[in-house]
Amino acid sequence: MHASLRRVYWWLIAPAVLLMLVFYIYPLIQVLWISVTDPVPGLGNYSELIDRALIHRIWMTTIRVCVITTAITVVAGYIVAYTMAQVGERQRTWMMFCVLLTFWLSVLIRAFAWVMLLRTQGLINTGLQELGLIDQPLRLVRNEFGVIVGMVHFMLPLAVLPIYSNMTGIQERLVSAARGLGASPWVAFKDVYLPLSKPGLISATILVFVFSLGFFITPALLGGGKVVMISEYIQVSFEETLRWGQATMLASTLLFSVFLSLALVARFVDLKKVFGAR
Amino acid sequence: MTLTKTLYEKDLYPEIEDAGDSDFARDCVEIAAKRLEKGEISRRTFLQAVAMLGASTSVLTLGGGSAKAAEEVVVVNWGGPAVEAYAKAFGDPFEKATGVKVVIDGTGPLGSKIKAMVDAGAVTWDVCDTGTGTTLVLEKQGVLEPIDYSIVDKAKMQNIFAYEYGCANYMFSFILAYNKKSVSAEPTGWKDLWDLEKFPGNRTLRKQPNGMLEACMMAAGKSPKDVYPIDIDLCVSKLKEIKDSVIAWGSGSQSQELFRTGEVVMGDIWHTRANLLNQETNGDVTWTWNEGIVTAGMWNVPKGNPAGLETAMKFIASSQDPDQQLVLFDAMGNGPANPAAAAKVPEDKKYIDPGQPENLALQVLQNGPWYQEDSGVRNLTNDELSREMWLDALSS
Numbered sequence: 001m002h003a004s005l006r007r008v009y010w011w012l013i014a015p016a017v018l019l020m021l022v023f024y025i026y027p028l029i030q031v032l033w034i035s036v037t038d039p040v041p042g043l044g045n046y047s048e049l050i051d052r053a054l055i056h057r058i059w060m061t062t063i064r065v066c067v068i069t070t071a072i073t074v075v076a077g078y079i080v081a082y083t084m085a086q087v088g089e090r091q092r093t094w095m096m097f098c099v100l101l102t103f104w105l106s107v108l109i110r111a112f113a114w115v116m117l118l119r120t121q122g123l124i125n126t127g128l129q130e131l132g133l134i135d136q137p138l139r140l141v142r143n144e145f146g147v148i149v150g151m152v153h154f155m156l157p158l159a160v161l162p163i164y165s166n167m168t169g170i171q172e173r174l175v176s177a178a179r180g181l182g183a184s185p186w187v188a189f190k191d192v193y194l195p196l197s198k199p200g201l202i203s204a205t206i207l208v209f210v211f212s213l214g215f216f217i218t219p220a221l222l223g224g225g226k227v228v229m230i231s232e233y234i235q236v237s238f239e240e241t242l243r244w245g246q247a248t249m250l251a252s253t254l255l256f257s258v259f260l261s262l263a264l265v266a267r268f269v270d271l272k273k274v275f276g277a278r
Numbered sequence: 279m280t281l282t283k284t285l286y287e288k289d290l291y292p293e294i295e296d297a298g299d300s301d302f303a304r305d306c307v308e309i310a311a312k313r314l315e316k317g318e319i320s321r322r323t324f325l326q327a328v329a330m331l332g333a334s335t336s337v338l339t340l341g342g343g344s345a346k347a348a349e350e351v352v353v354v355n356w357g358g359p360a361v362e363a364y365a366k367a368f369g370d371p372f373e374k375a376t377g378v379k380v381v382i383d384g385t386g387p388l389g390s391k392i393k394a395m396v397d398a399g400a401v402t403w404d405v406c407d408t409g410t411g412t413t414l415v416l417e418k419q420g421v422l423e424p425i426d427y428s429i430v431d432k433a434k435m436q437n438i439f440a441y442e443y444g445c446a447n448y449m450f451s452f453i454l455a456y457n458k459k460s461v462s463a464e465p466t467g468w469k470d471l472w473d474l475e476k477f478p479g480n481r482t483l484r485k486q487p488n489g490m491l492e493a494c495m496m497a498a499g500k501s502p503k504d505v506y507p508i509d510i511d512l513c514v515s516k517l518k519e520i521k522d523s524v525i526a527w528g529s530g531s532q533s534q535e536l537f538r539t540g541e542v543v544m545g546d547i548w549h550t551r552a553n554l555l556n557q558e559t560n561g562d563v564t565w566t567w568n569e570g571i572v573t574a575g576m577w578n579v580p581k582g583n584p585a586g587l588e589t590a591m592k593f594i595a596s597s598q599d600p601d602q603q604l605v606l607f608d609a610m611g612n613g614p615a616n617p618a619a620a621a622k623v624p625e626d627k628k629y630i631d632p633g634q635p636e637n638l639a640l641q642v643l644q645n646g647p648w649y650q651e652d653s654g655v656r657n658l659t660n661d662e663l664s665r666e667m668w669l670d671a672l673s674s
Binding site for chain 1: 388389390393411415416419480485486521524525526527528539540541662665666669670672673674
């Protein structure tokens with residue numbers, strides 16, 4: 001590339017870089033700084049990660065909920081995306097519409113809708129009771145189960161879209177060729193289609209997992225106060241107890257854990273390829 | 279690599295604030311806003327107050343000569359109808375009496391904002407409308423001015439709500455609310471809330487321990503006068519006893535929602551929300567003052583407030599007038615803090631005023647000093663330790 005042309009490109013992205021520096025990198029450094037200086041300089045806040053049972057518990061809840069949510073979402077998303085890739089144009093448009101539909105609803109409304117469906121006197125419990133399938137209403141919401149239902153629902157489009165866009169690039173002829181050479185439908189899927197759809201699968205997994213880590217509202221509403229995830233505790237530390245050192249420590253830890261999960265994935269796959277940078 | 283930034287739901291949905299936890303002062307605004315919407319309180323009285331406010335302001339500016347001469351005091355509350363209500367109740371009388379302009383700022387005096395202002399040395403607020411919990415937290419942070427009780431009159435509030443760094447602005451209660459249709463008998467105290475056999479079904483307690491610990495102590499058999507000092511371990515074990523049947527509320531509207539959807543049959547909630555439920559269910563949901571926990575909305579003054587300490591204290595002292603407090607009670611439902619106001623409450627409103635002598639006699643006054651004491655654990659106050667242990671027990 002010509003050197004002067006390259007300089008033009010740099011100038012073109014300069015405003016974006018500047019914006020990132022002022023409004024993202026600088027506050028981020030401040031957050032890190034507070035986490036090692038408030039209330040006293042040192043790593044005291046970080047030692048709470050090891051010392052305090054409450055923080056262990058909150059982290060364990062966060063990781064457990066995120067892993068389960070991610071697993072269910074990605075499998076369900078894969079099935080939806082696979083179906084979308086196979087059906088005709090008309091059905092595909094409708095399926096896409098339905099997937100995106102949930103994106104247009106407020107997260108609060110979605111959470112309340114789940115409460116209405118899942119509560120003790122909700123549609124599902126009364127329905128099952130009237131059918132005589134259960135005697136006592138099931139506890140479907142205001143607990144971890146409810147949180148996971150709500151989160152999977154929220155995340156599904158985030159899994160479907162990358163997987164589907166990856167699948168549109170897979171040549172069906174390859175599967176047909178495998179079948180022609182004597183592979184059973186399952187073997188053709190497992191050995192040909194699945195490996196080809198791996199980049200979409202991985203980017204969906206990362207997207208959903210990273211997004212889940214920072215979840216706040218759905219656990220707060222559907223968890224009935226009993227499923228406290230890291231974001232909610234950051235909010236409590238920041239706004240209620242004013243322990244900013246602790247809040248920023250947790251926020252920094254959250255950020256590091258995102259980097260860590262990306263680094264782990266990067267050991268096995270080429271992330272640049274997954275995100276289309278190469 | 280666009281994914282290194284953690285995405286939050288908050289980025290996508292700004293209305294997320296609605297689902298957060300709230301304290302009482304903020305909740306009152308929400309309630310009043312809805313009443314105004316439904317036309318239960320007249321906007322005309324508000325507008326009159328505003329007109330008067332505007333008039334006196336212009337007179338002041340004319341008489342003041344130089345533009346900078348007019349002193350002003352900035353009072354911060356939770357906005358919406360509270361701006362007009364506070365202007366009418368407290369702002370206008372203070373302006374008339376002293377000539378100092380009162381600006382009601384509805385930004386919401388979040389503890390974190392007050393701390394940030396004081397830390398940055400850029401304080402623009404004089405008097406803030408917070409709660410006992412926020413006052414205690416801010417006190418520990420060292421960002422408040424002490425209340426000057428040579429100007430503010432301790433006798434015009436329940437003595438126990440005269441904190442060193444905050445004093446009562448109004449009173450409200452945590453009470454036992456229940457749905458008559460879902461219980462076999464009327465519960466009369468916290469022991470009943472813990473009695474899962476006699477009163478099956480879910481109940482609601484607050485996510486924060488303030489107002490819940492007292493209920494736990496009484497449920498454990500302590501008489502109302504022996505609630506303090508609170509045994510936090512005992513309270514936590516009481517919570518664990520019924521935790522499977524507990525749904526926790528964060529904001530006042532959530533506590534109301536839980537009764538509305540029939541998810542809970544009883545709970546420890548604010549009396550103002552119980553009253554709303556009582557109205558909308560035609561009396562099905564009701565409450566008892568028995569073993570209620572009375573607490574207070576608090577006036578705080580941030581360190582280095584612009585109008586000066588004396589002006590801020592004079593404003594607080596002025597707001598102790600029973601008639602002013604009745605204006606606020608009428609508009610927003612905040613129970614007057616001054617015991618002298620109790621007799622002036624109209625007969626048909628007495629049943630919703632926690633400060634009526636017959637209601638007070640049934641209740642416990644929340645003991646702020648206990649919350650401030652050192653817990654003996656990791657340098658935390660009882661307030662801080664109980665917040666941690668309560669959250670831990672709820673989420674375990």
